[in-house]
Amino acid sequence: MSGCPDPRVPGGPLADRWRRHREAMPLISPQRKAQLRLLVVGTGLAGASAAATLAEQGYRVRVLCFHDSPRRAHSVAAQGGINAARPGAIDGDSVSRLFADTLRGGDFRAREAGCHRLAEISSGIIDQCVAQGVPFAREYGGTLATRSFGGTLVSRTFYARGQTGQQLLYGAYQALMRQVEAGRVELLSRRDVLEIITVDGVARGVVCRDLLSGALEVHTAQAVLLATGGYSNVYFLSTNALKSNASAIWRAHLQGALFANPCFTQIHPTCIPSGDAYQSKLTLMSESLRNDGRVWLPLRPGDDRDPARIPEQERDYFLERLYPSYGNMVPRDLASRRARELCEAGHGVGPGGRSVYLDLRDAIASAGRDVIEARYGNLLEMYERISGADPYTTPLRIYPAPHYTMGGLWVDYQLMSSIPGLFVLGEANFSEHGANRLGASALMQGLADGYFIAPLTVTAWLAGHGTPSVDEAHPACREALSRTAARIDALLQRPGPRPVDAFHRELGAVMIRHCGISRDAKGLRSGLGEVEQLEQRFLTEVRVPGHSEGPNPELEKALRLSDFFGLARLMLRDALVREESCGAHFREEHQTPEGEALRDDANFAHIAAWEHRPGAEPLRHAEPLAFTLLQPSTRNYR
Amino acid sequence: MSSRTLSLKLRIWRQDGPGQPGDFREYQLEAVSADLSLLEALDQLNERLIEAGERPVNFEHDCREGICGSCGFLVNGQAHGPRQATSVCQLYLRQFQSGATLTLEPWRASAFPPVQDLVVDRSALDRLIAAGGYCSVNTGQAVDGNAMLVGAEQARSAFDTATCIGCGACVASCRNASASLFVAAKLAHLGQLPQGQPERARRARALQQRMEEEGFGSCSSNLECEAVCPKQISADWISWMYREGRRTAG
Numbered sequence: 029m030s031g032c033p034d035p036r037v038p039g040g041p042l043a044d045r046w047r048r049h050r051e052a053m054p055l056i057s058p059q060r061k062a063q064l065r066l067l068v069v070g071t072g073l074a075g076a077s078a079a080a081t082l083a084e085q086g087y088r089v090r091v092l093c094f095h096d097s098p099r100r101a102h103s104v105a106a107q108g109g110i111n112a113a114r115p116g117a118i119d120g121d122s123v124s125r126l127f128a129d130t131l132r133g134g135d136f137r138a139r140e141a142g143c144h145r146l147a148e149i150s151s152g153i154i155d156q157c158v159a160q161g162v163p164f165a166r167e168y169g170g171t172l173a174t175r176s177f178g179g180t181l182v183s184r185t186f187y188a189r190g191q192t193g194q195q196l197l198y199g200a201y202q203a204l205m206r207q208v209e210a211g212r213v214e215l216l217s218r219r220d221v222l223e224i225i226t227v228d229g230v231a232r233g234v235v236c237r238d239l240l241s242g243a244l245e246v247h248t249a250q251a252v253l254l255a256t257g258g259y260s261n262v263y264f265l266s267t268n269a270l271k272s273n274a275s276a277i278w279r280a281h282l283q284g285a286l287f288a289n290p291c292f293t294q295i296h297p298t299c300i301p302s303g304d305a306y307q308s309k310l311t312l313m314s315e316s317l318r319n320d321g322r323v324w325l326p327l328r329p330g331d332d333r334d335p336a337r338i339p340e341q342e343r344d345y346f347l348e349r350l351y352p353s354y355g356n357m358v359p360r361d362l363a364s365r366r367a368r369e370l371c372e373a374g375h376g377v378g379p380g381g382r383s384v385y386l387d388l389r390d391a392i393a394s395a396g397r398d399v400i401e402a403r404y405g406n407l408l409e410m411y412e413r414i415s416g417a418d419p420y421t422t423p424l425r426i427y428p429a430p431h432y433t434m435g436g437l438w439v440d441y442q443l444m445s446s447i448p449g450l451f452v453l454g455e456a457n458f459s460e461h462g463a464n465r466l467g468a469s470a471l472m473q474g475l476a477d478g479y480f481i482a483p484l485t486v487t488a489w490l491a492g493h494g495t496p497s498v499d500e501a502h503p504a505c506r507e508a509l510s511r512t513a514a515r516i517d518a519l520l521q522r523p524g525p526r527p528v529d530a531f532h533r534e535l536g537a538v539m540i541r542h543c544g545i546s547r548d549a550k551g552l553r554s555g556l557g558e559v560e561q562l563e564q565r566f567l568t569e570v571r572v573p574g575h576s577e578g579p580n581p582e583l584e585k586a587l588r589l590s591d592f593f594g595l596a597r598l599m600l601r602d603a604l605v606r607e608e609s610c611g612a613h614f615r616e617e618h619q620t621p622e623g624e625a626l627r628d629d630a631n632f633a634h635i636a637a638w639e640h641r642p643g644a645e646p647l648r649h650a651e652p653l654a655f656t657l658l659q660p661s662t663r664n665y666r
Numbered sequence: 667m668s669s670r671t672l673s674l675k676l677r678i679w680r681q682d683g684p685g686q687p688g689d690f691r692e693y694q695l696e697a698v699s700a701d702l703s704l705l706e707a708l709d710q711l712n713e714r715l716i717e718a719g720e721r722p723v724n725f726e727h728d729c730r731e732g733i734c735g736s737c738g739f740l741v742n743g744q745a746h747g748p749r750q751a752t753s754v755c756q757l758y759l760r761q762f763q764s765g766a767t768l769t770l771e772p773w774r775a776s777a778f779p780p781v782q783d784l785v786v787d788r789s790a791l792d793r794l795i796a797a798g799g800y801c802s803v804n805t806g807q808a809v810d811g812n813a814m815l816v817g818a819e820q821a822r823s824a825f826d827t828a829t830c831i832g833c834g835a836c837v838a839s840c841r842n843a844s845a846s847l848f849v850a851a852k853l854a855h856l857g858q859l860p861q862g863q864p865e866r867a868r869r870a871r872a873l874q875q876r877m878e879e880e881g882f883g884s885c886s887s888n889l890e891c892e893a894v895c896p897k898q899i900s901a902d903w904i905s906w907m908y909r910e911g912r913r914t915a916g
């Protein structure tokens with residue numbers, strides 16, 4: 029363990045650090061901005077909002093995304109809502125409460141200053157999105173409606189039915205397309221970023237593959253912003269869209285960017301359980317359903333009666349029983365762990381006893397079916413479609429699934445990675461969520477990064493640094509290009525018989541077994557060996573058909589999976605070294621007598637930031653966390 | 667979930683690339699689980715093709731939960747298949763009888779050039795949005811979101827039209843390959859909200875003009891678009907759009 033780069037967190041009283049810092053940041057003249065080129069990778073909430081804002085400020089922005097259209101980024105799938113502390117909330121909500129919930133929810137493994145800034149910015153995000161035409165739900169009188177979410181006692185979640193991410197993304201996408209039309213953004217879709225170019229240690233560009241022609245392209249700029257989303261797909265079955273990947277951030281890591289807290293993966297408690305071996309993904313049922321749905325299991329193990337025929341006194345509403353004050357609204361890690369334990373003790377229902385009931389019966393009886401339908405109609409319809417069962421008459425069956433990755437590239441307070449000039453936004457970075465993300469806070473973080481933080485901090489960095497132009501002929505570009513080409517050639521020449529997905533499924537099984545809802549040293553060590561062996565087998569047994577020209581989805585998958593192997597090992601290693609339980613990271617060896625996470629603040633009140641060292645074991649750096657306003661306390665939701 | 671399995675014959679349009687000849691090829695699937703989605707059945711077929719050294723079938727997909735708008739092809743001549751209000755990724759095999767033949771072919775519209783197999787290029791829809799499908803608001807200048815009151819019904823109605831996922835099924839099922847439902851949905855989304863008023867007229871003109879430039883046909887009210895729209899956007903909005911056009915012309 030050794031020192032970490034300076035996180036550049038400003039000093040002074042917490043409550044106005046961001047304001048003072050913002051006001052002191054250097055600016056750049058509009059004329060000069062027009063000569064500076066920026067590359068934004070990714071058009072989810074974080075990337076689209078950043079690209080639109082930077083273009084609006086006058087930079088020349090080139091945007092690359094994997095999808096055929098920026099509107100399809102994975103952010104579109106977010107269901108539940110976006111948090112914000114609004115002035116004048118009647119339930120006593122405030123910036124300092126949102127700050128406290130975020131820090132406490134993350135189990136004191138996030139930077140205090142970042143959490144505070146996020147809470148401060150939150151309200152402005154809602155205004156921005158409303159102005160863009162995001163049709164948030166409204167009260168009858170016309171004001172913005174809110175609801176509550178897991179891990180909080182106030183109602184601060186703004187939503188657009190069950191499609192909040194979709195509507196926020198369309199707002200950002202439309203702002204982006206406005207800049208495209210104005211000629212300030214050049215949009216290059218269907219591009220897979222496979223390598224980062226650094227010149228003298230500074231990020232200067234990327235190499236990507238045109239997914240239609242197969243051509244490799246070099247794009248250079250004065251600064252690079254990665255907003256490529258999360259990496260839960262390392263588990264194969266997850267709630268993430270199938271194209272979500274770690275390639276860009278993993279390649280940046282191999283080029284020197286530190287990777288922070290890779291093992292902090294949120295397992296979401298309310299997903300539709302998996303069934304067939306060929307199932308390709310898991311679908312989330314928004315946890316907002318827990319506002320009205322009651323979670324239960326039969327008291328008697330192995331009770332496989334129709335749920336309607338299990339009388340009240342033979343049901344265990346275990347979250348309400350264990351956590352009387354938060355009940356069904358406890359944070360995600362707790363709900364997930366309790367569900368898994370009871371299923372393992374034989375109380376689980378459904379195929380293999382791998383699910384629990386989420387029951388809307390009482391809510392329908394008291395509020396009426398219409399009200400429930402208006403609140404969750406589209407979610408329930410989706411459930412019906414996937415499971416074939418009617419959630420209005422039988423309880424939904426749900427089980428925890430990998431969902432959100434709190435880890436990601438390490439960034440300082442300015443959202444810059446340890447590679448100067450490389451900024452990382454949204455789920456691709458590690459910031460703010462600590463060891464556990466509270467519901468409805470990822471959207472908030474992505475948009476805060478993109479609309480309000482990066483546009484200022486990128487400018488401040490550019491203002492203070494010489495910005496030489498690098499072109500494609502530069503040796504660093506040629507080198508990155510040939511590295512990528514060599515990787516592709518090697519994959520296409522594998523002689524083996526098995527498709528990529530077969531290996532990805534196996535990797536997922538290893539990761540869920542050893543680095544899932546709970547972990548222990550023995551499992552993590554064995555996981556490291558298993559991933560290594562699997563990667564070796566992948567290298568000799570995989571078959572990637574076709575060639576590098578033209579569309580080749582199998583090649584895309586193979587490139588993605590080859591990056592996941594390294595990442596999987598880093599996740600296992602990180603989980604092994606962190607000898608404590610915190611948030612989503614639950615080490616069996618470290619728990620209280622009641623089975624709750626046992627943090628070790630004396631030894632682990634830090635961010636683990638891993639450095640890649642070619643040919644050697646990765647090096648773990650620690651960025652200590654200090655708290656001023658709120659002292660680390662035990663999370664207590666009972 | 668059931669444990670039912672079924673056998674299916676898939677007739678799939680195979681085409682290596684734009685301008686290349688294409689044809690239907692037949693594949694047999696035996697004992698697939700009825701709990702799989704049609705796309706998962708294609709995954710299964712693809713694994714088999716790869717093992718046999720053949721090029722797998724290319725189809726577009728991402729979220730697989732009916733929200734991103736990536737997926738989409740014709741199933742037995744119907745955009746997104748036989749089930750109403752469903753994108754093709756949400757089409758489950760339990761919907762079909764064992765022994766059925768499913769014919770899968772790409773969207774066909776001149777504004778959507780073919781890419782490969784079931785994949786077409788729908789970027790014309792992005793260019794429609796670029797023409798004016800937004801509120802021109804710069805970051806950091808927004809007023810309090812509560813300063814504009816929007817009635818619950820009004821917000822809901824705007825939301826209903828804002829849910830268009832840009833899949834292009836409406837275009838593919840229209841005999842004139844018109845993008846009217848897509849455009850009307852965006853105009854109605856923004857046109858029903860106070861934020862959208864200042865540019866309402868300009869937006870309507872710009873989008874309709876761009877629609878022609880991109881090679882989409884005009885609407886002849888055959889309502890196929892509404893029937894296939896996975897988000898159930900009503901074709902009434904197309905008439906609304908025309909009224910909007912007249913309003914702005916005058």
Ligand SMILES: Cc1cc2nc3c(=O)[nH]c(=O)nc-3n(C[C@H](O)[C@H](O)[C@H](O)COP(=O)(O)OP(=O)(O)OC[C@H]3O[C@@H](n4cnc5c(N)ncnc54)[C@H](O)[C@@H]3O)c2cc1C
Pocket residue numbers: 069070071072073074075092093094095098100101102103104105106107108109110111192193219220221222255256257258267268269272273275276312431432453454455456467468469470471472474
């Ligand atoms: C089902 C679901 C429901 C959720 N619900 C909520 C919720 O209710 N509230 C909440 O706050 N959060 C929610 N989340 C989390 C939240 O949606 C995400 O964390 C957030 O949207 C991530 O946004 P992003 O901009 O960082 O990345 P993404 O939206 O994932 O965007 C990534 C972008 O990067 C591009 N990209 C990726 N890799 C490459 C590459 N190699 N080359 C080129 N481009 C690339 C993609 O094309 C895409 O444009 C949910 C997540 C899921 C899965």
Ligand code: SF4
Pocket residue numbers: 829830831832833834835836837847848851891894895896897898899
């Ligand atoms: S209007 Fe309906 S069918 Fe047309 S693109 Fe939108 S969602 Fe698809």
Ligand code: FES
Pocket residue numbers: 726727728729730731732733734735736737738753754755756
């Ligand atoms: S794959 Fe996203 S809508 Fe079908």
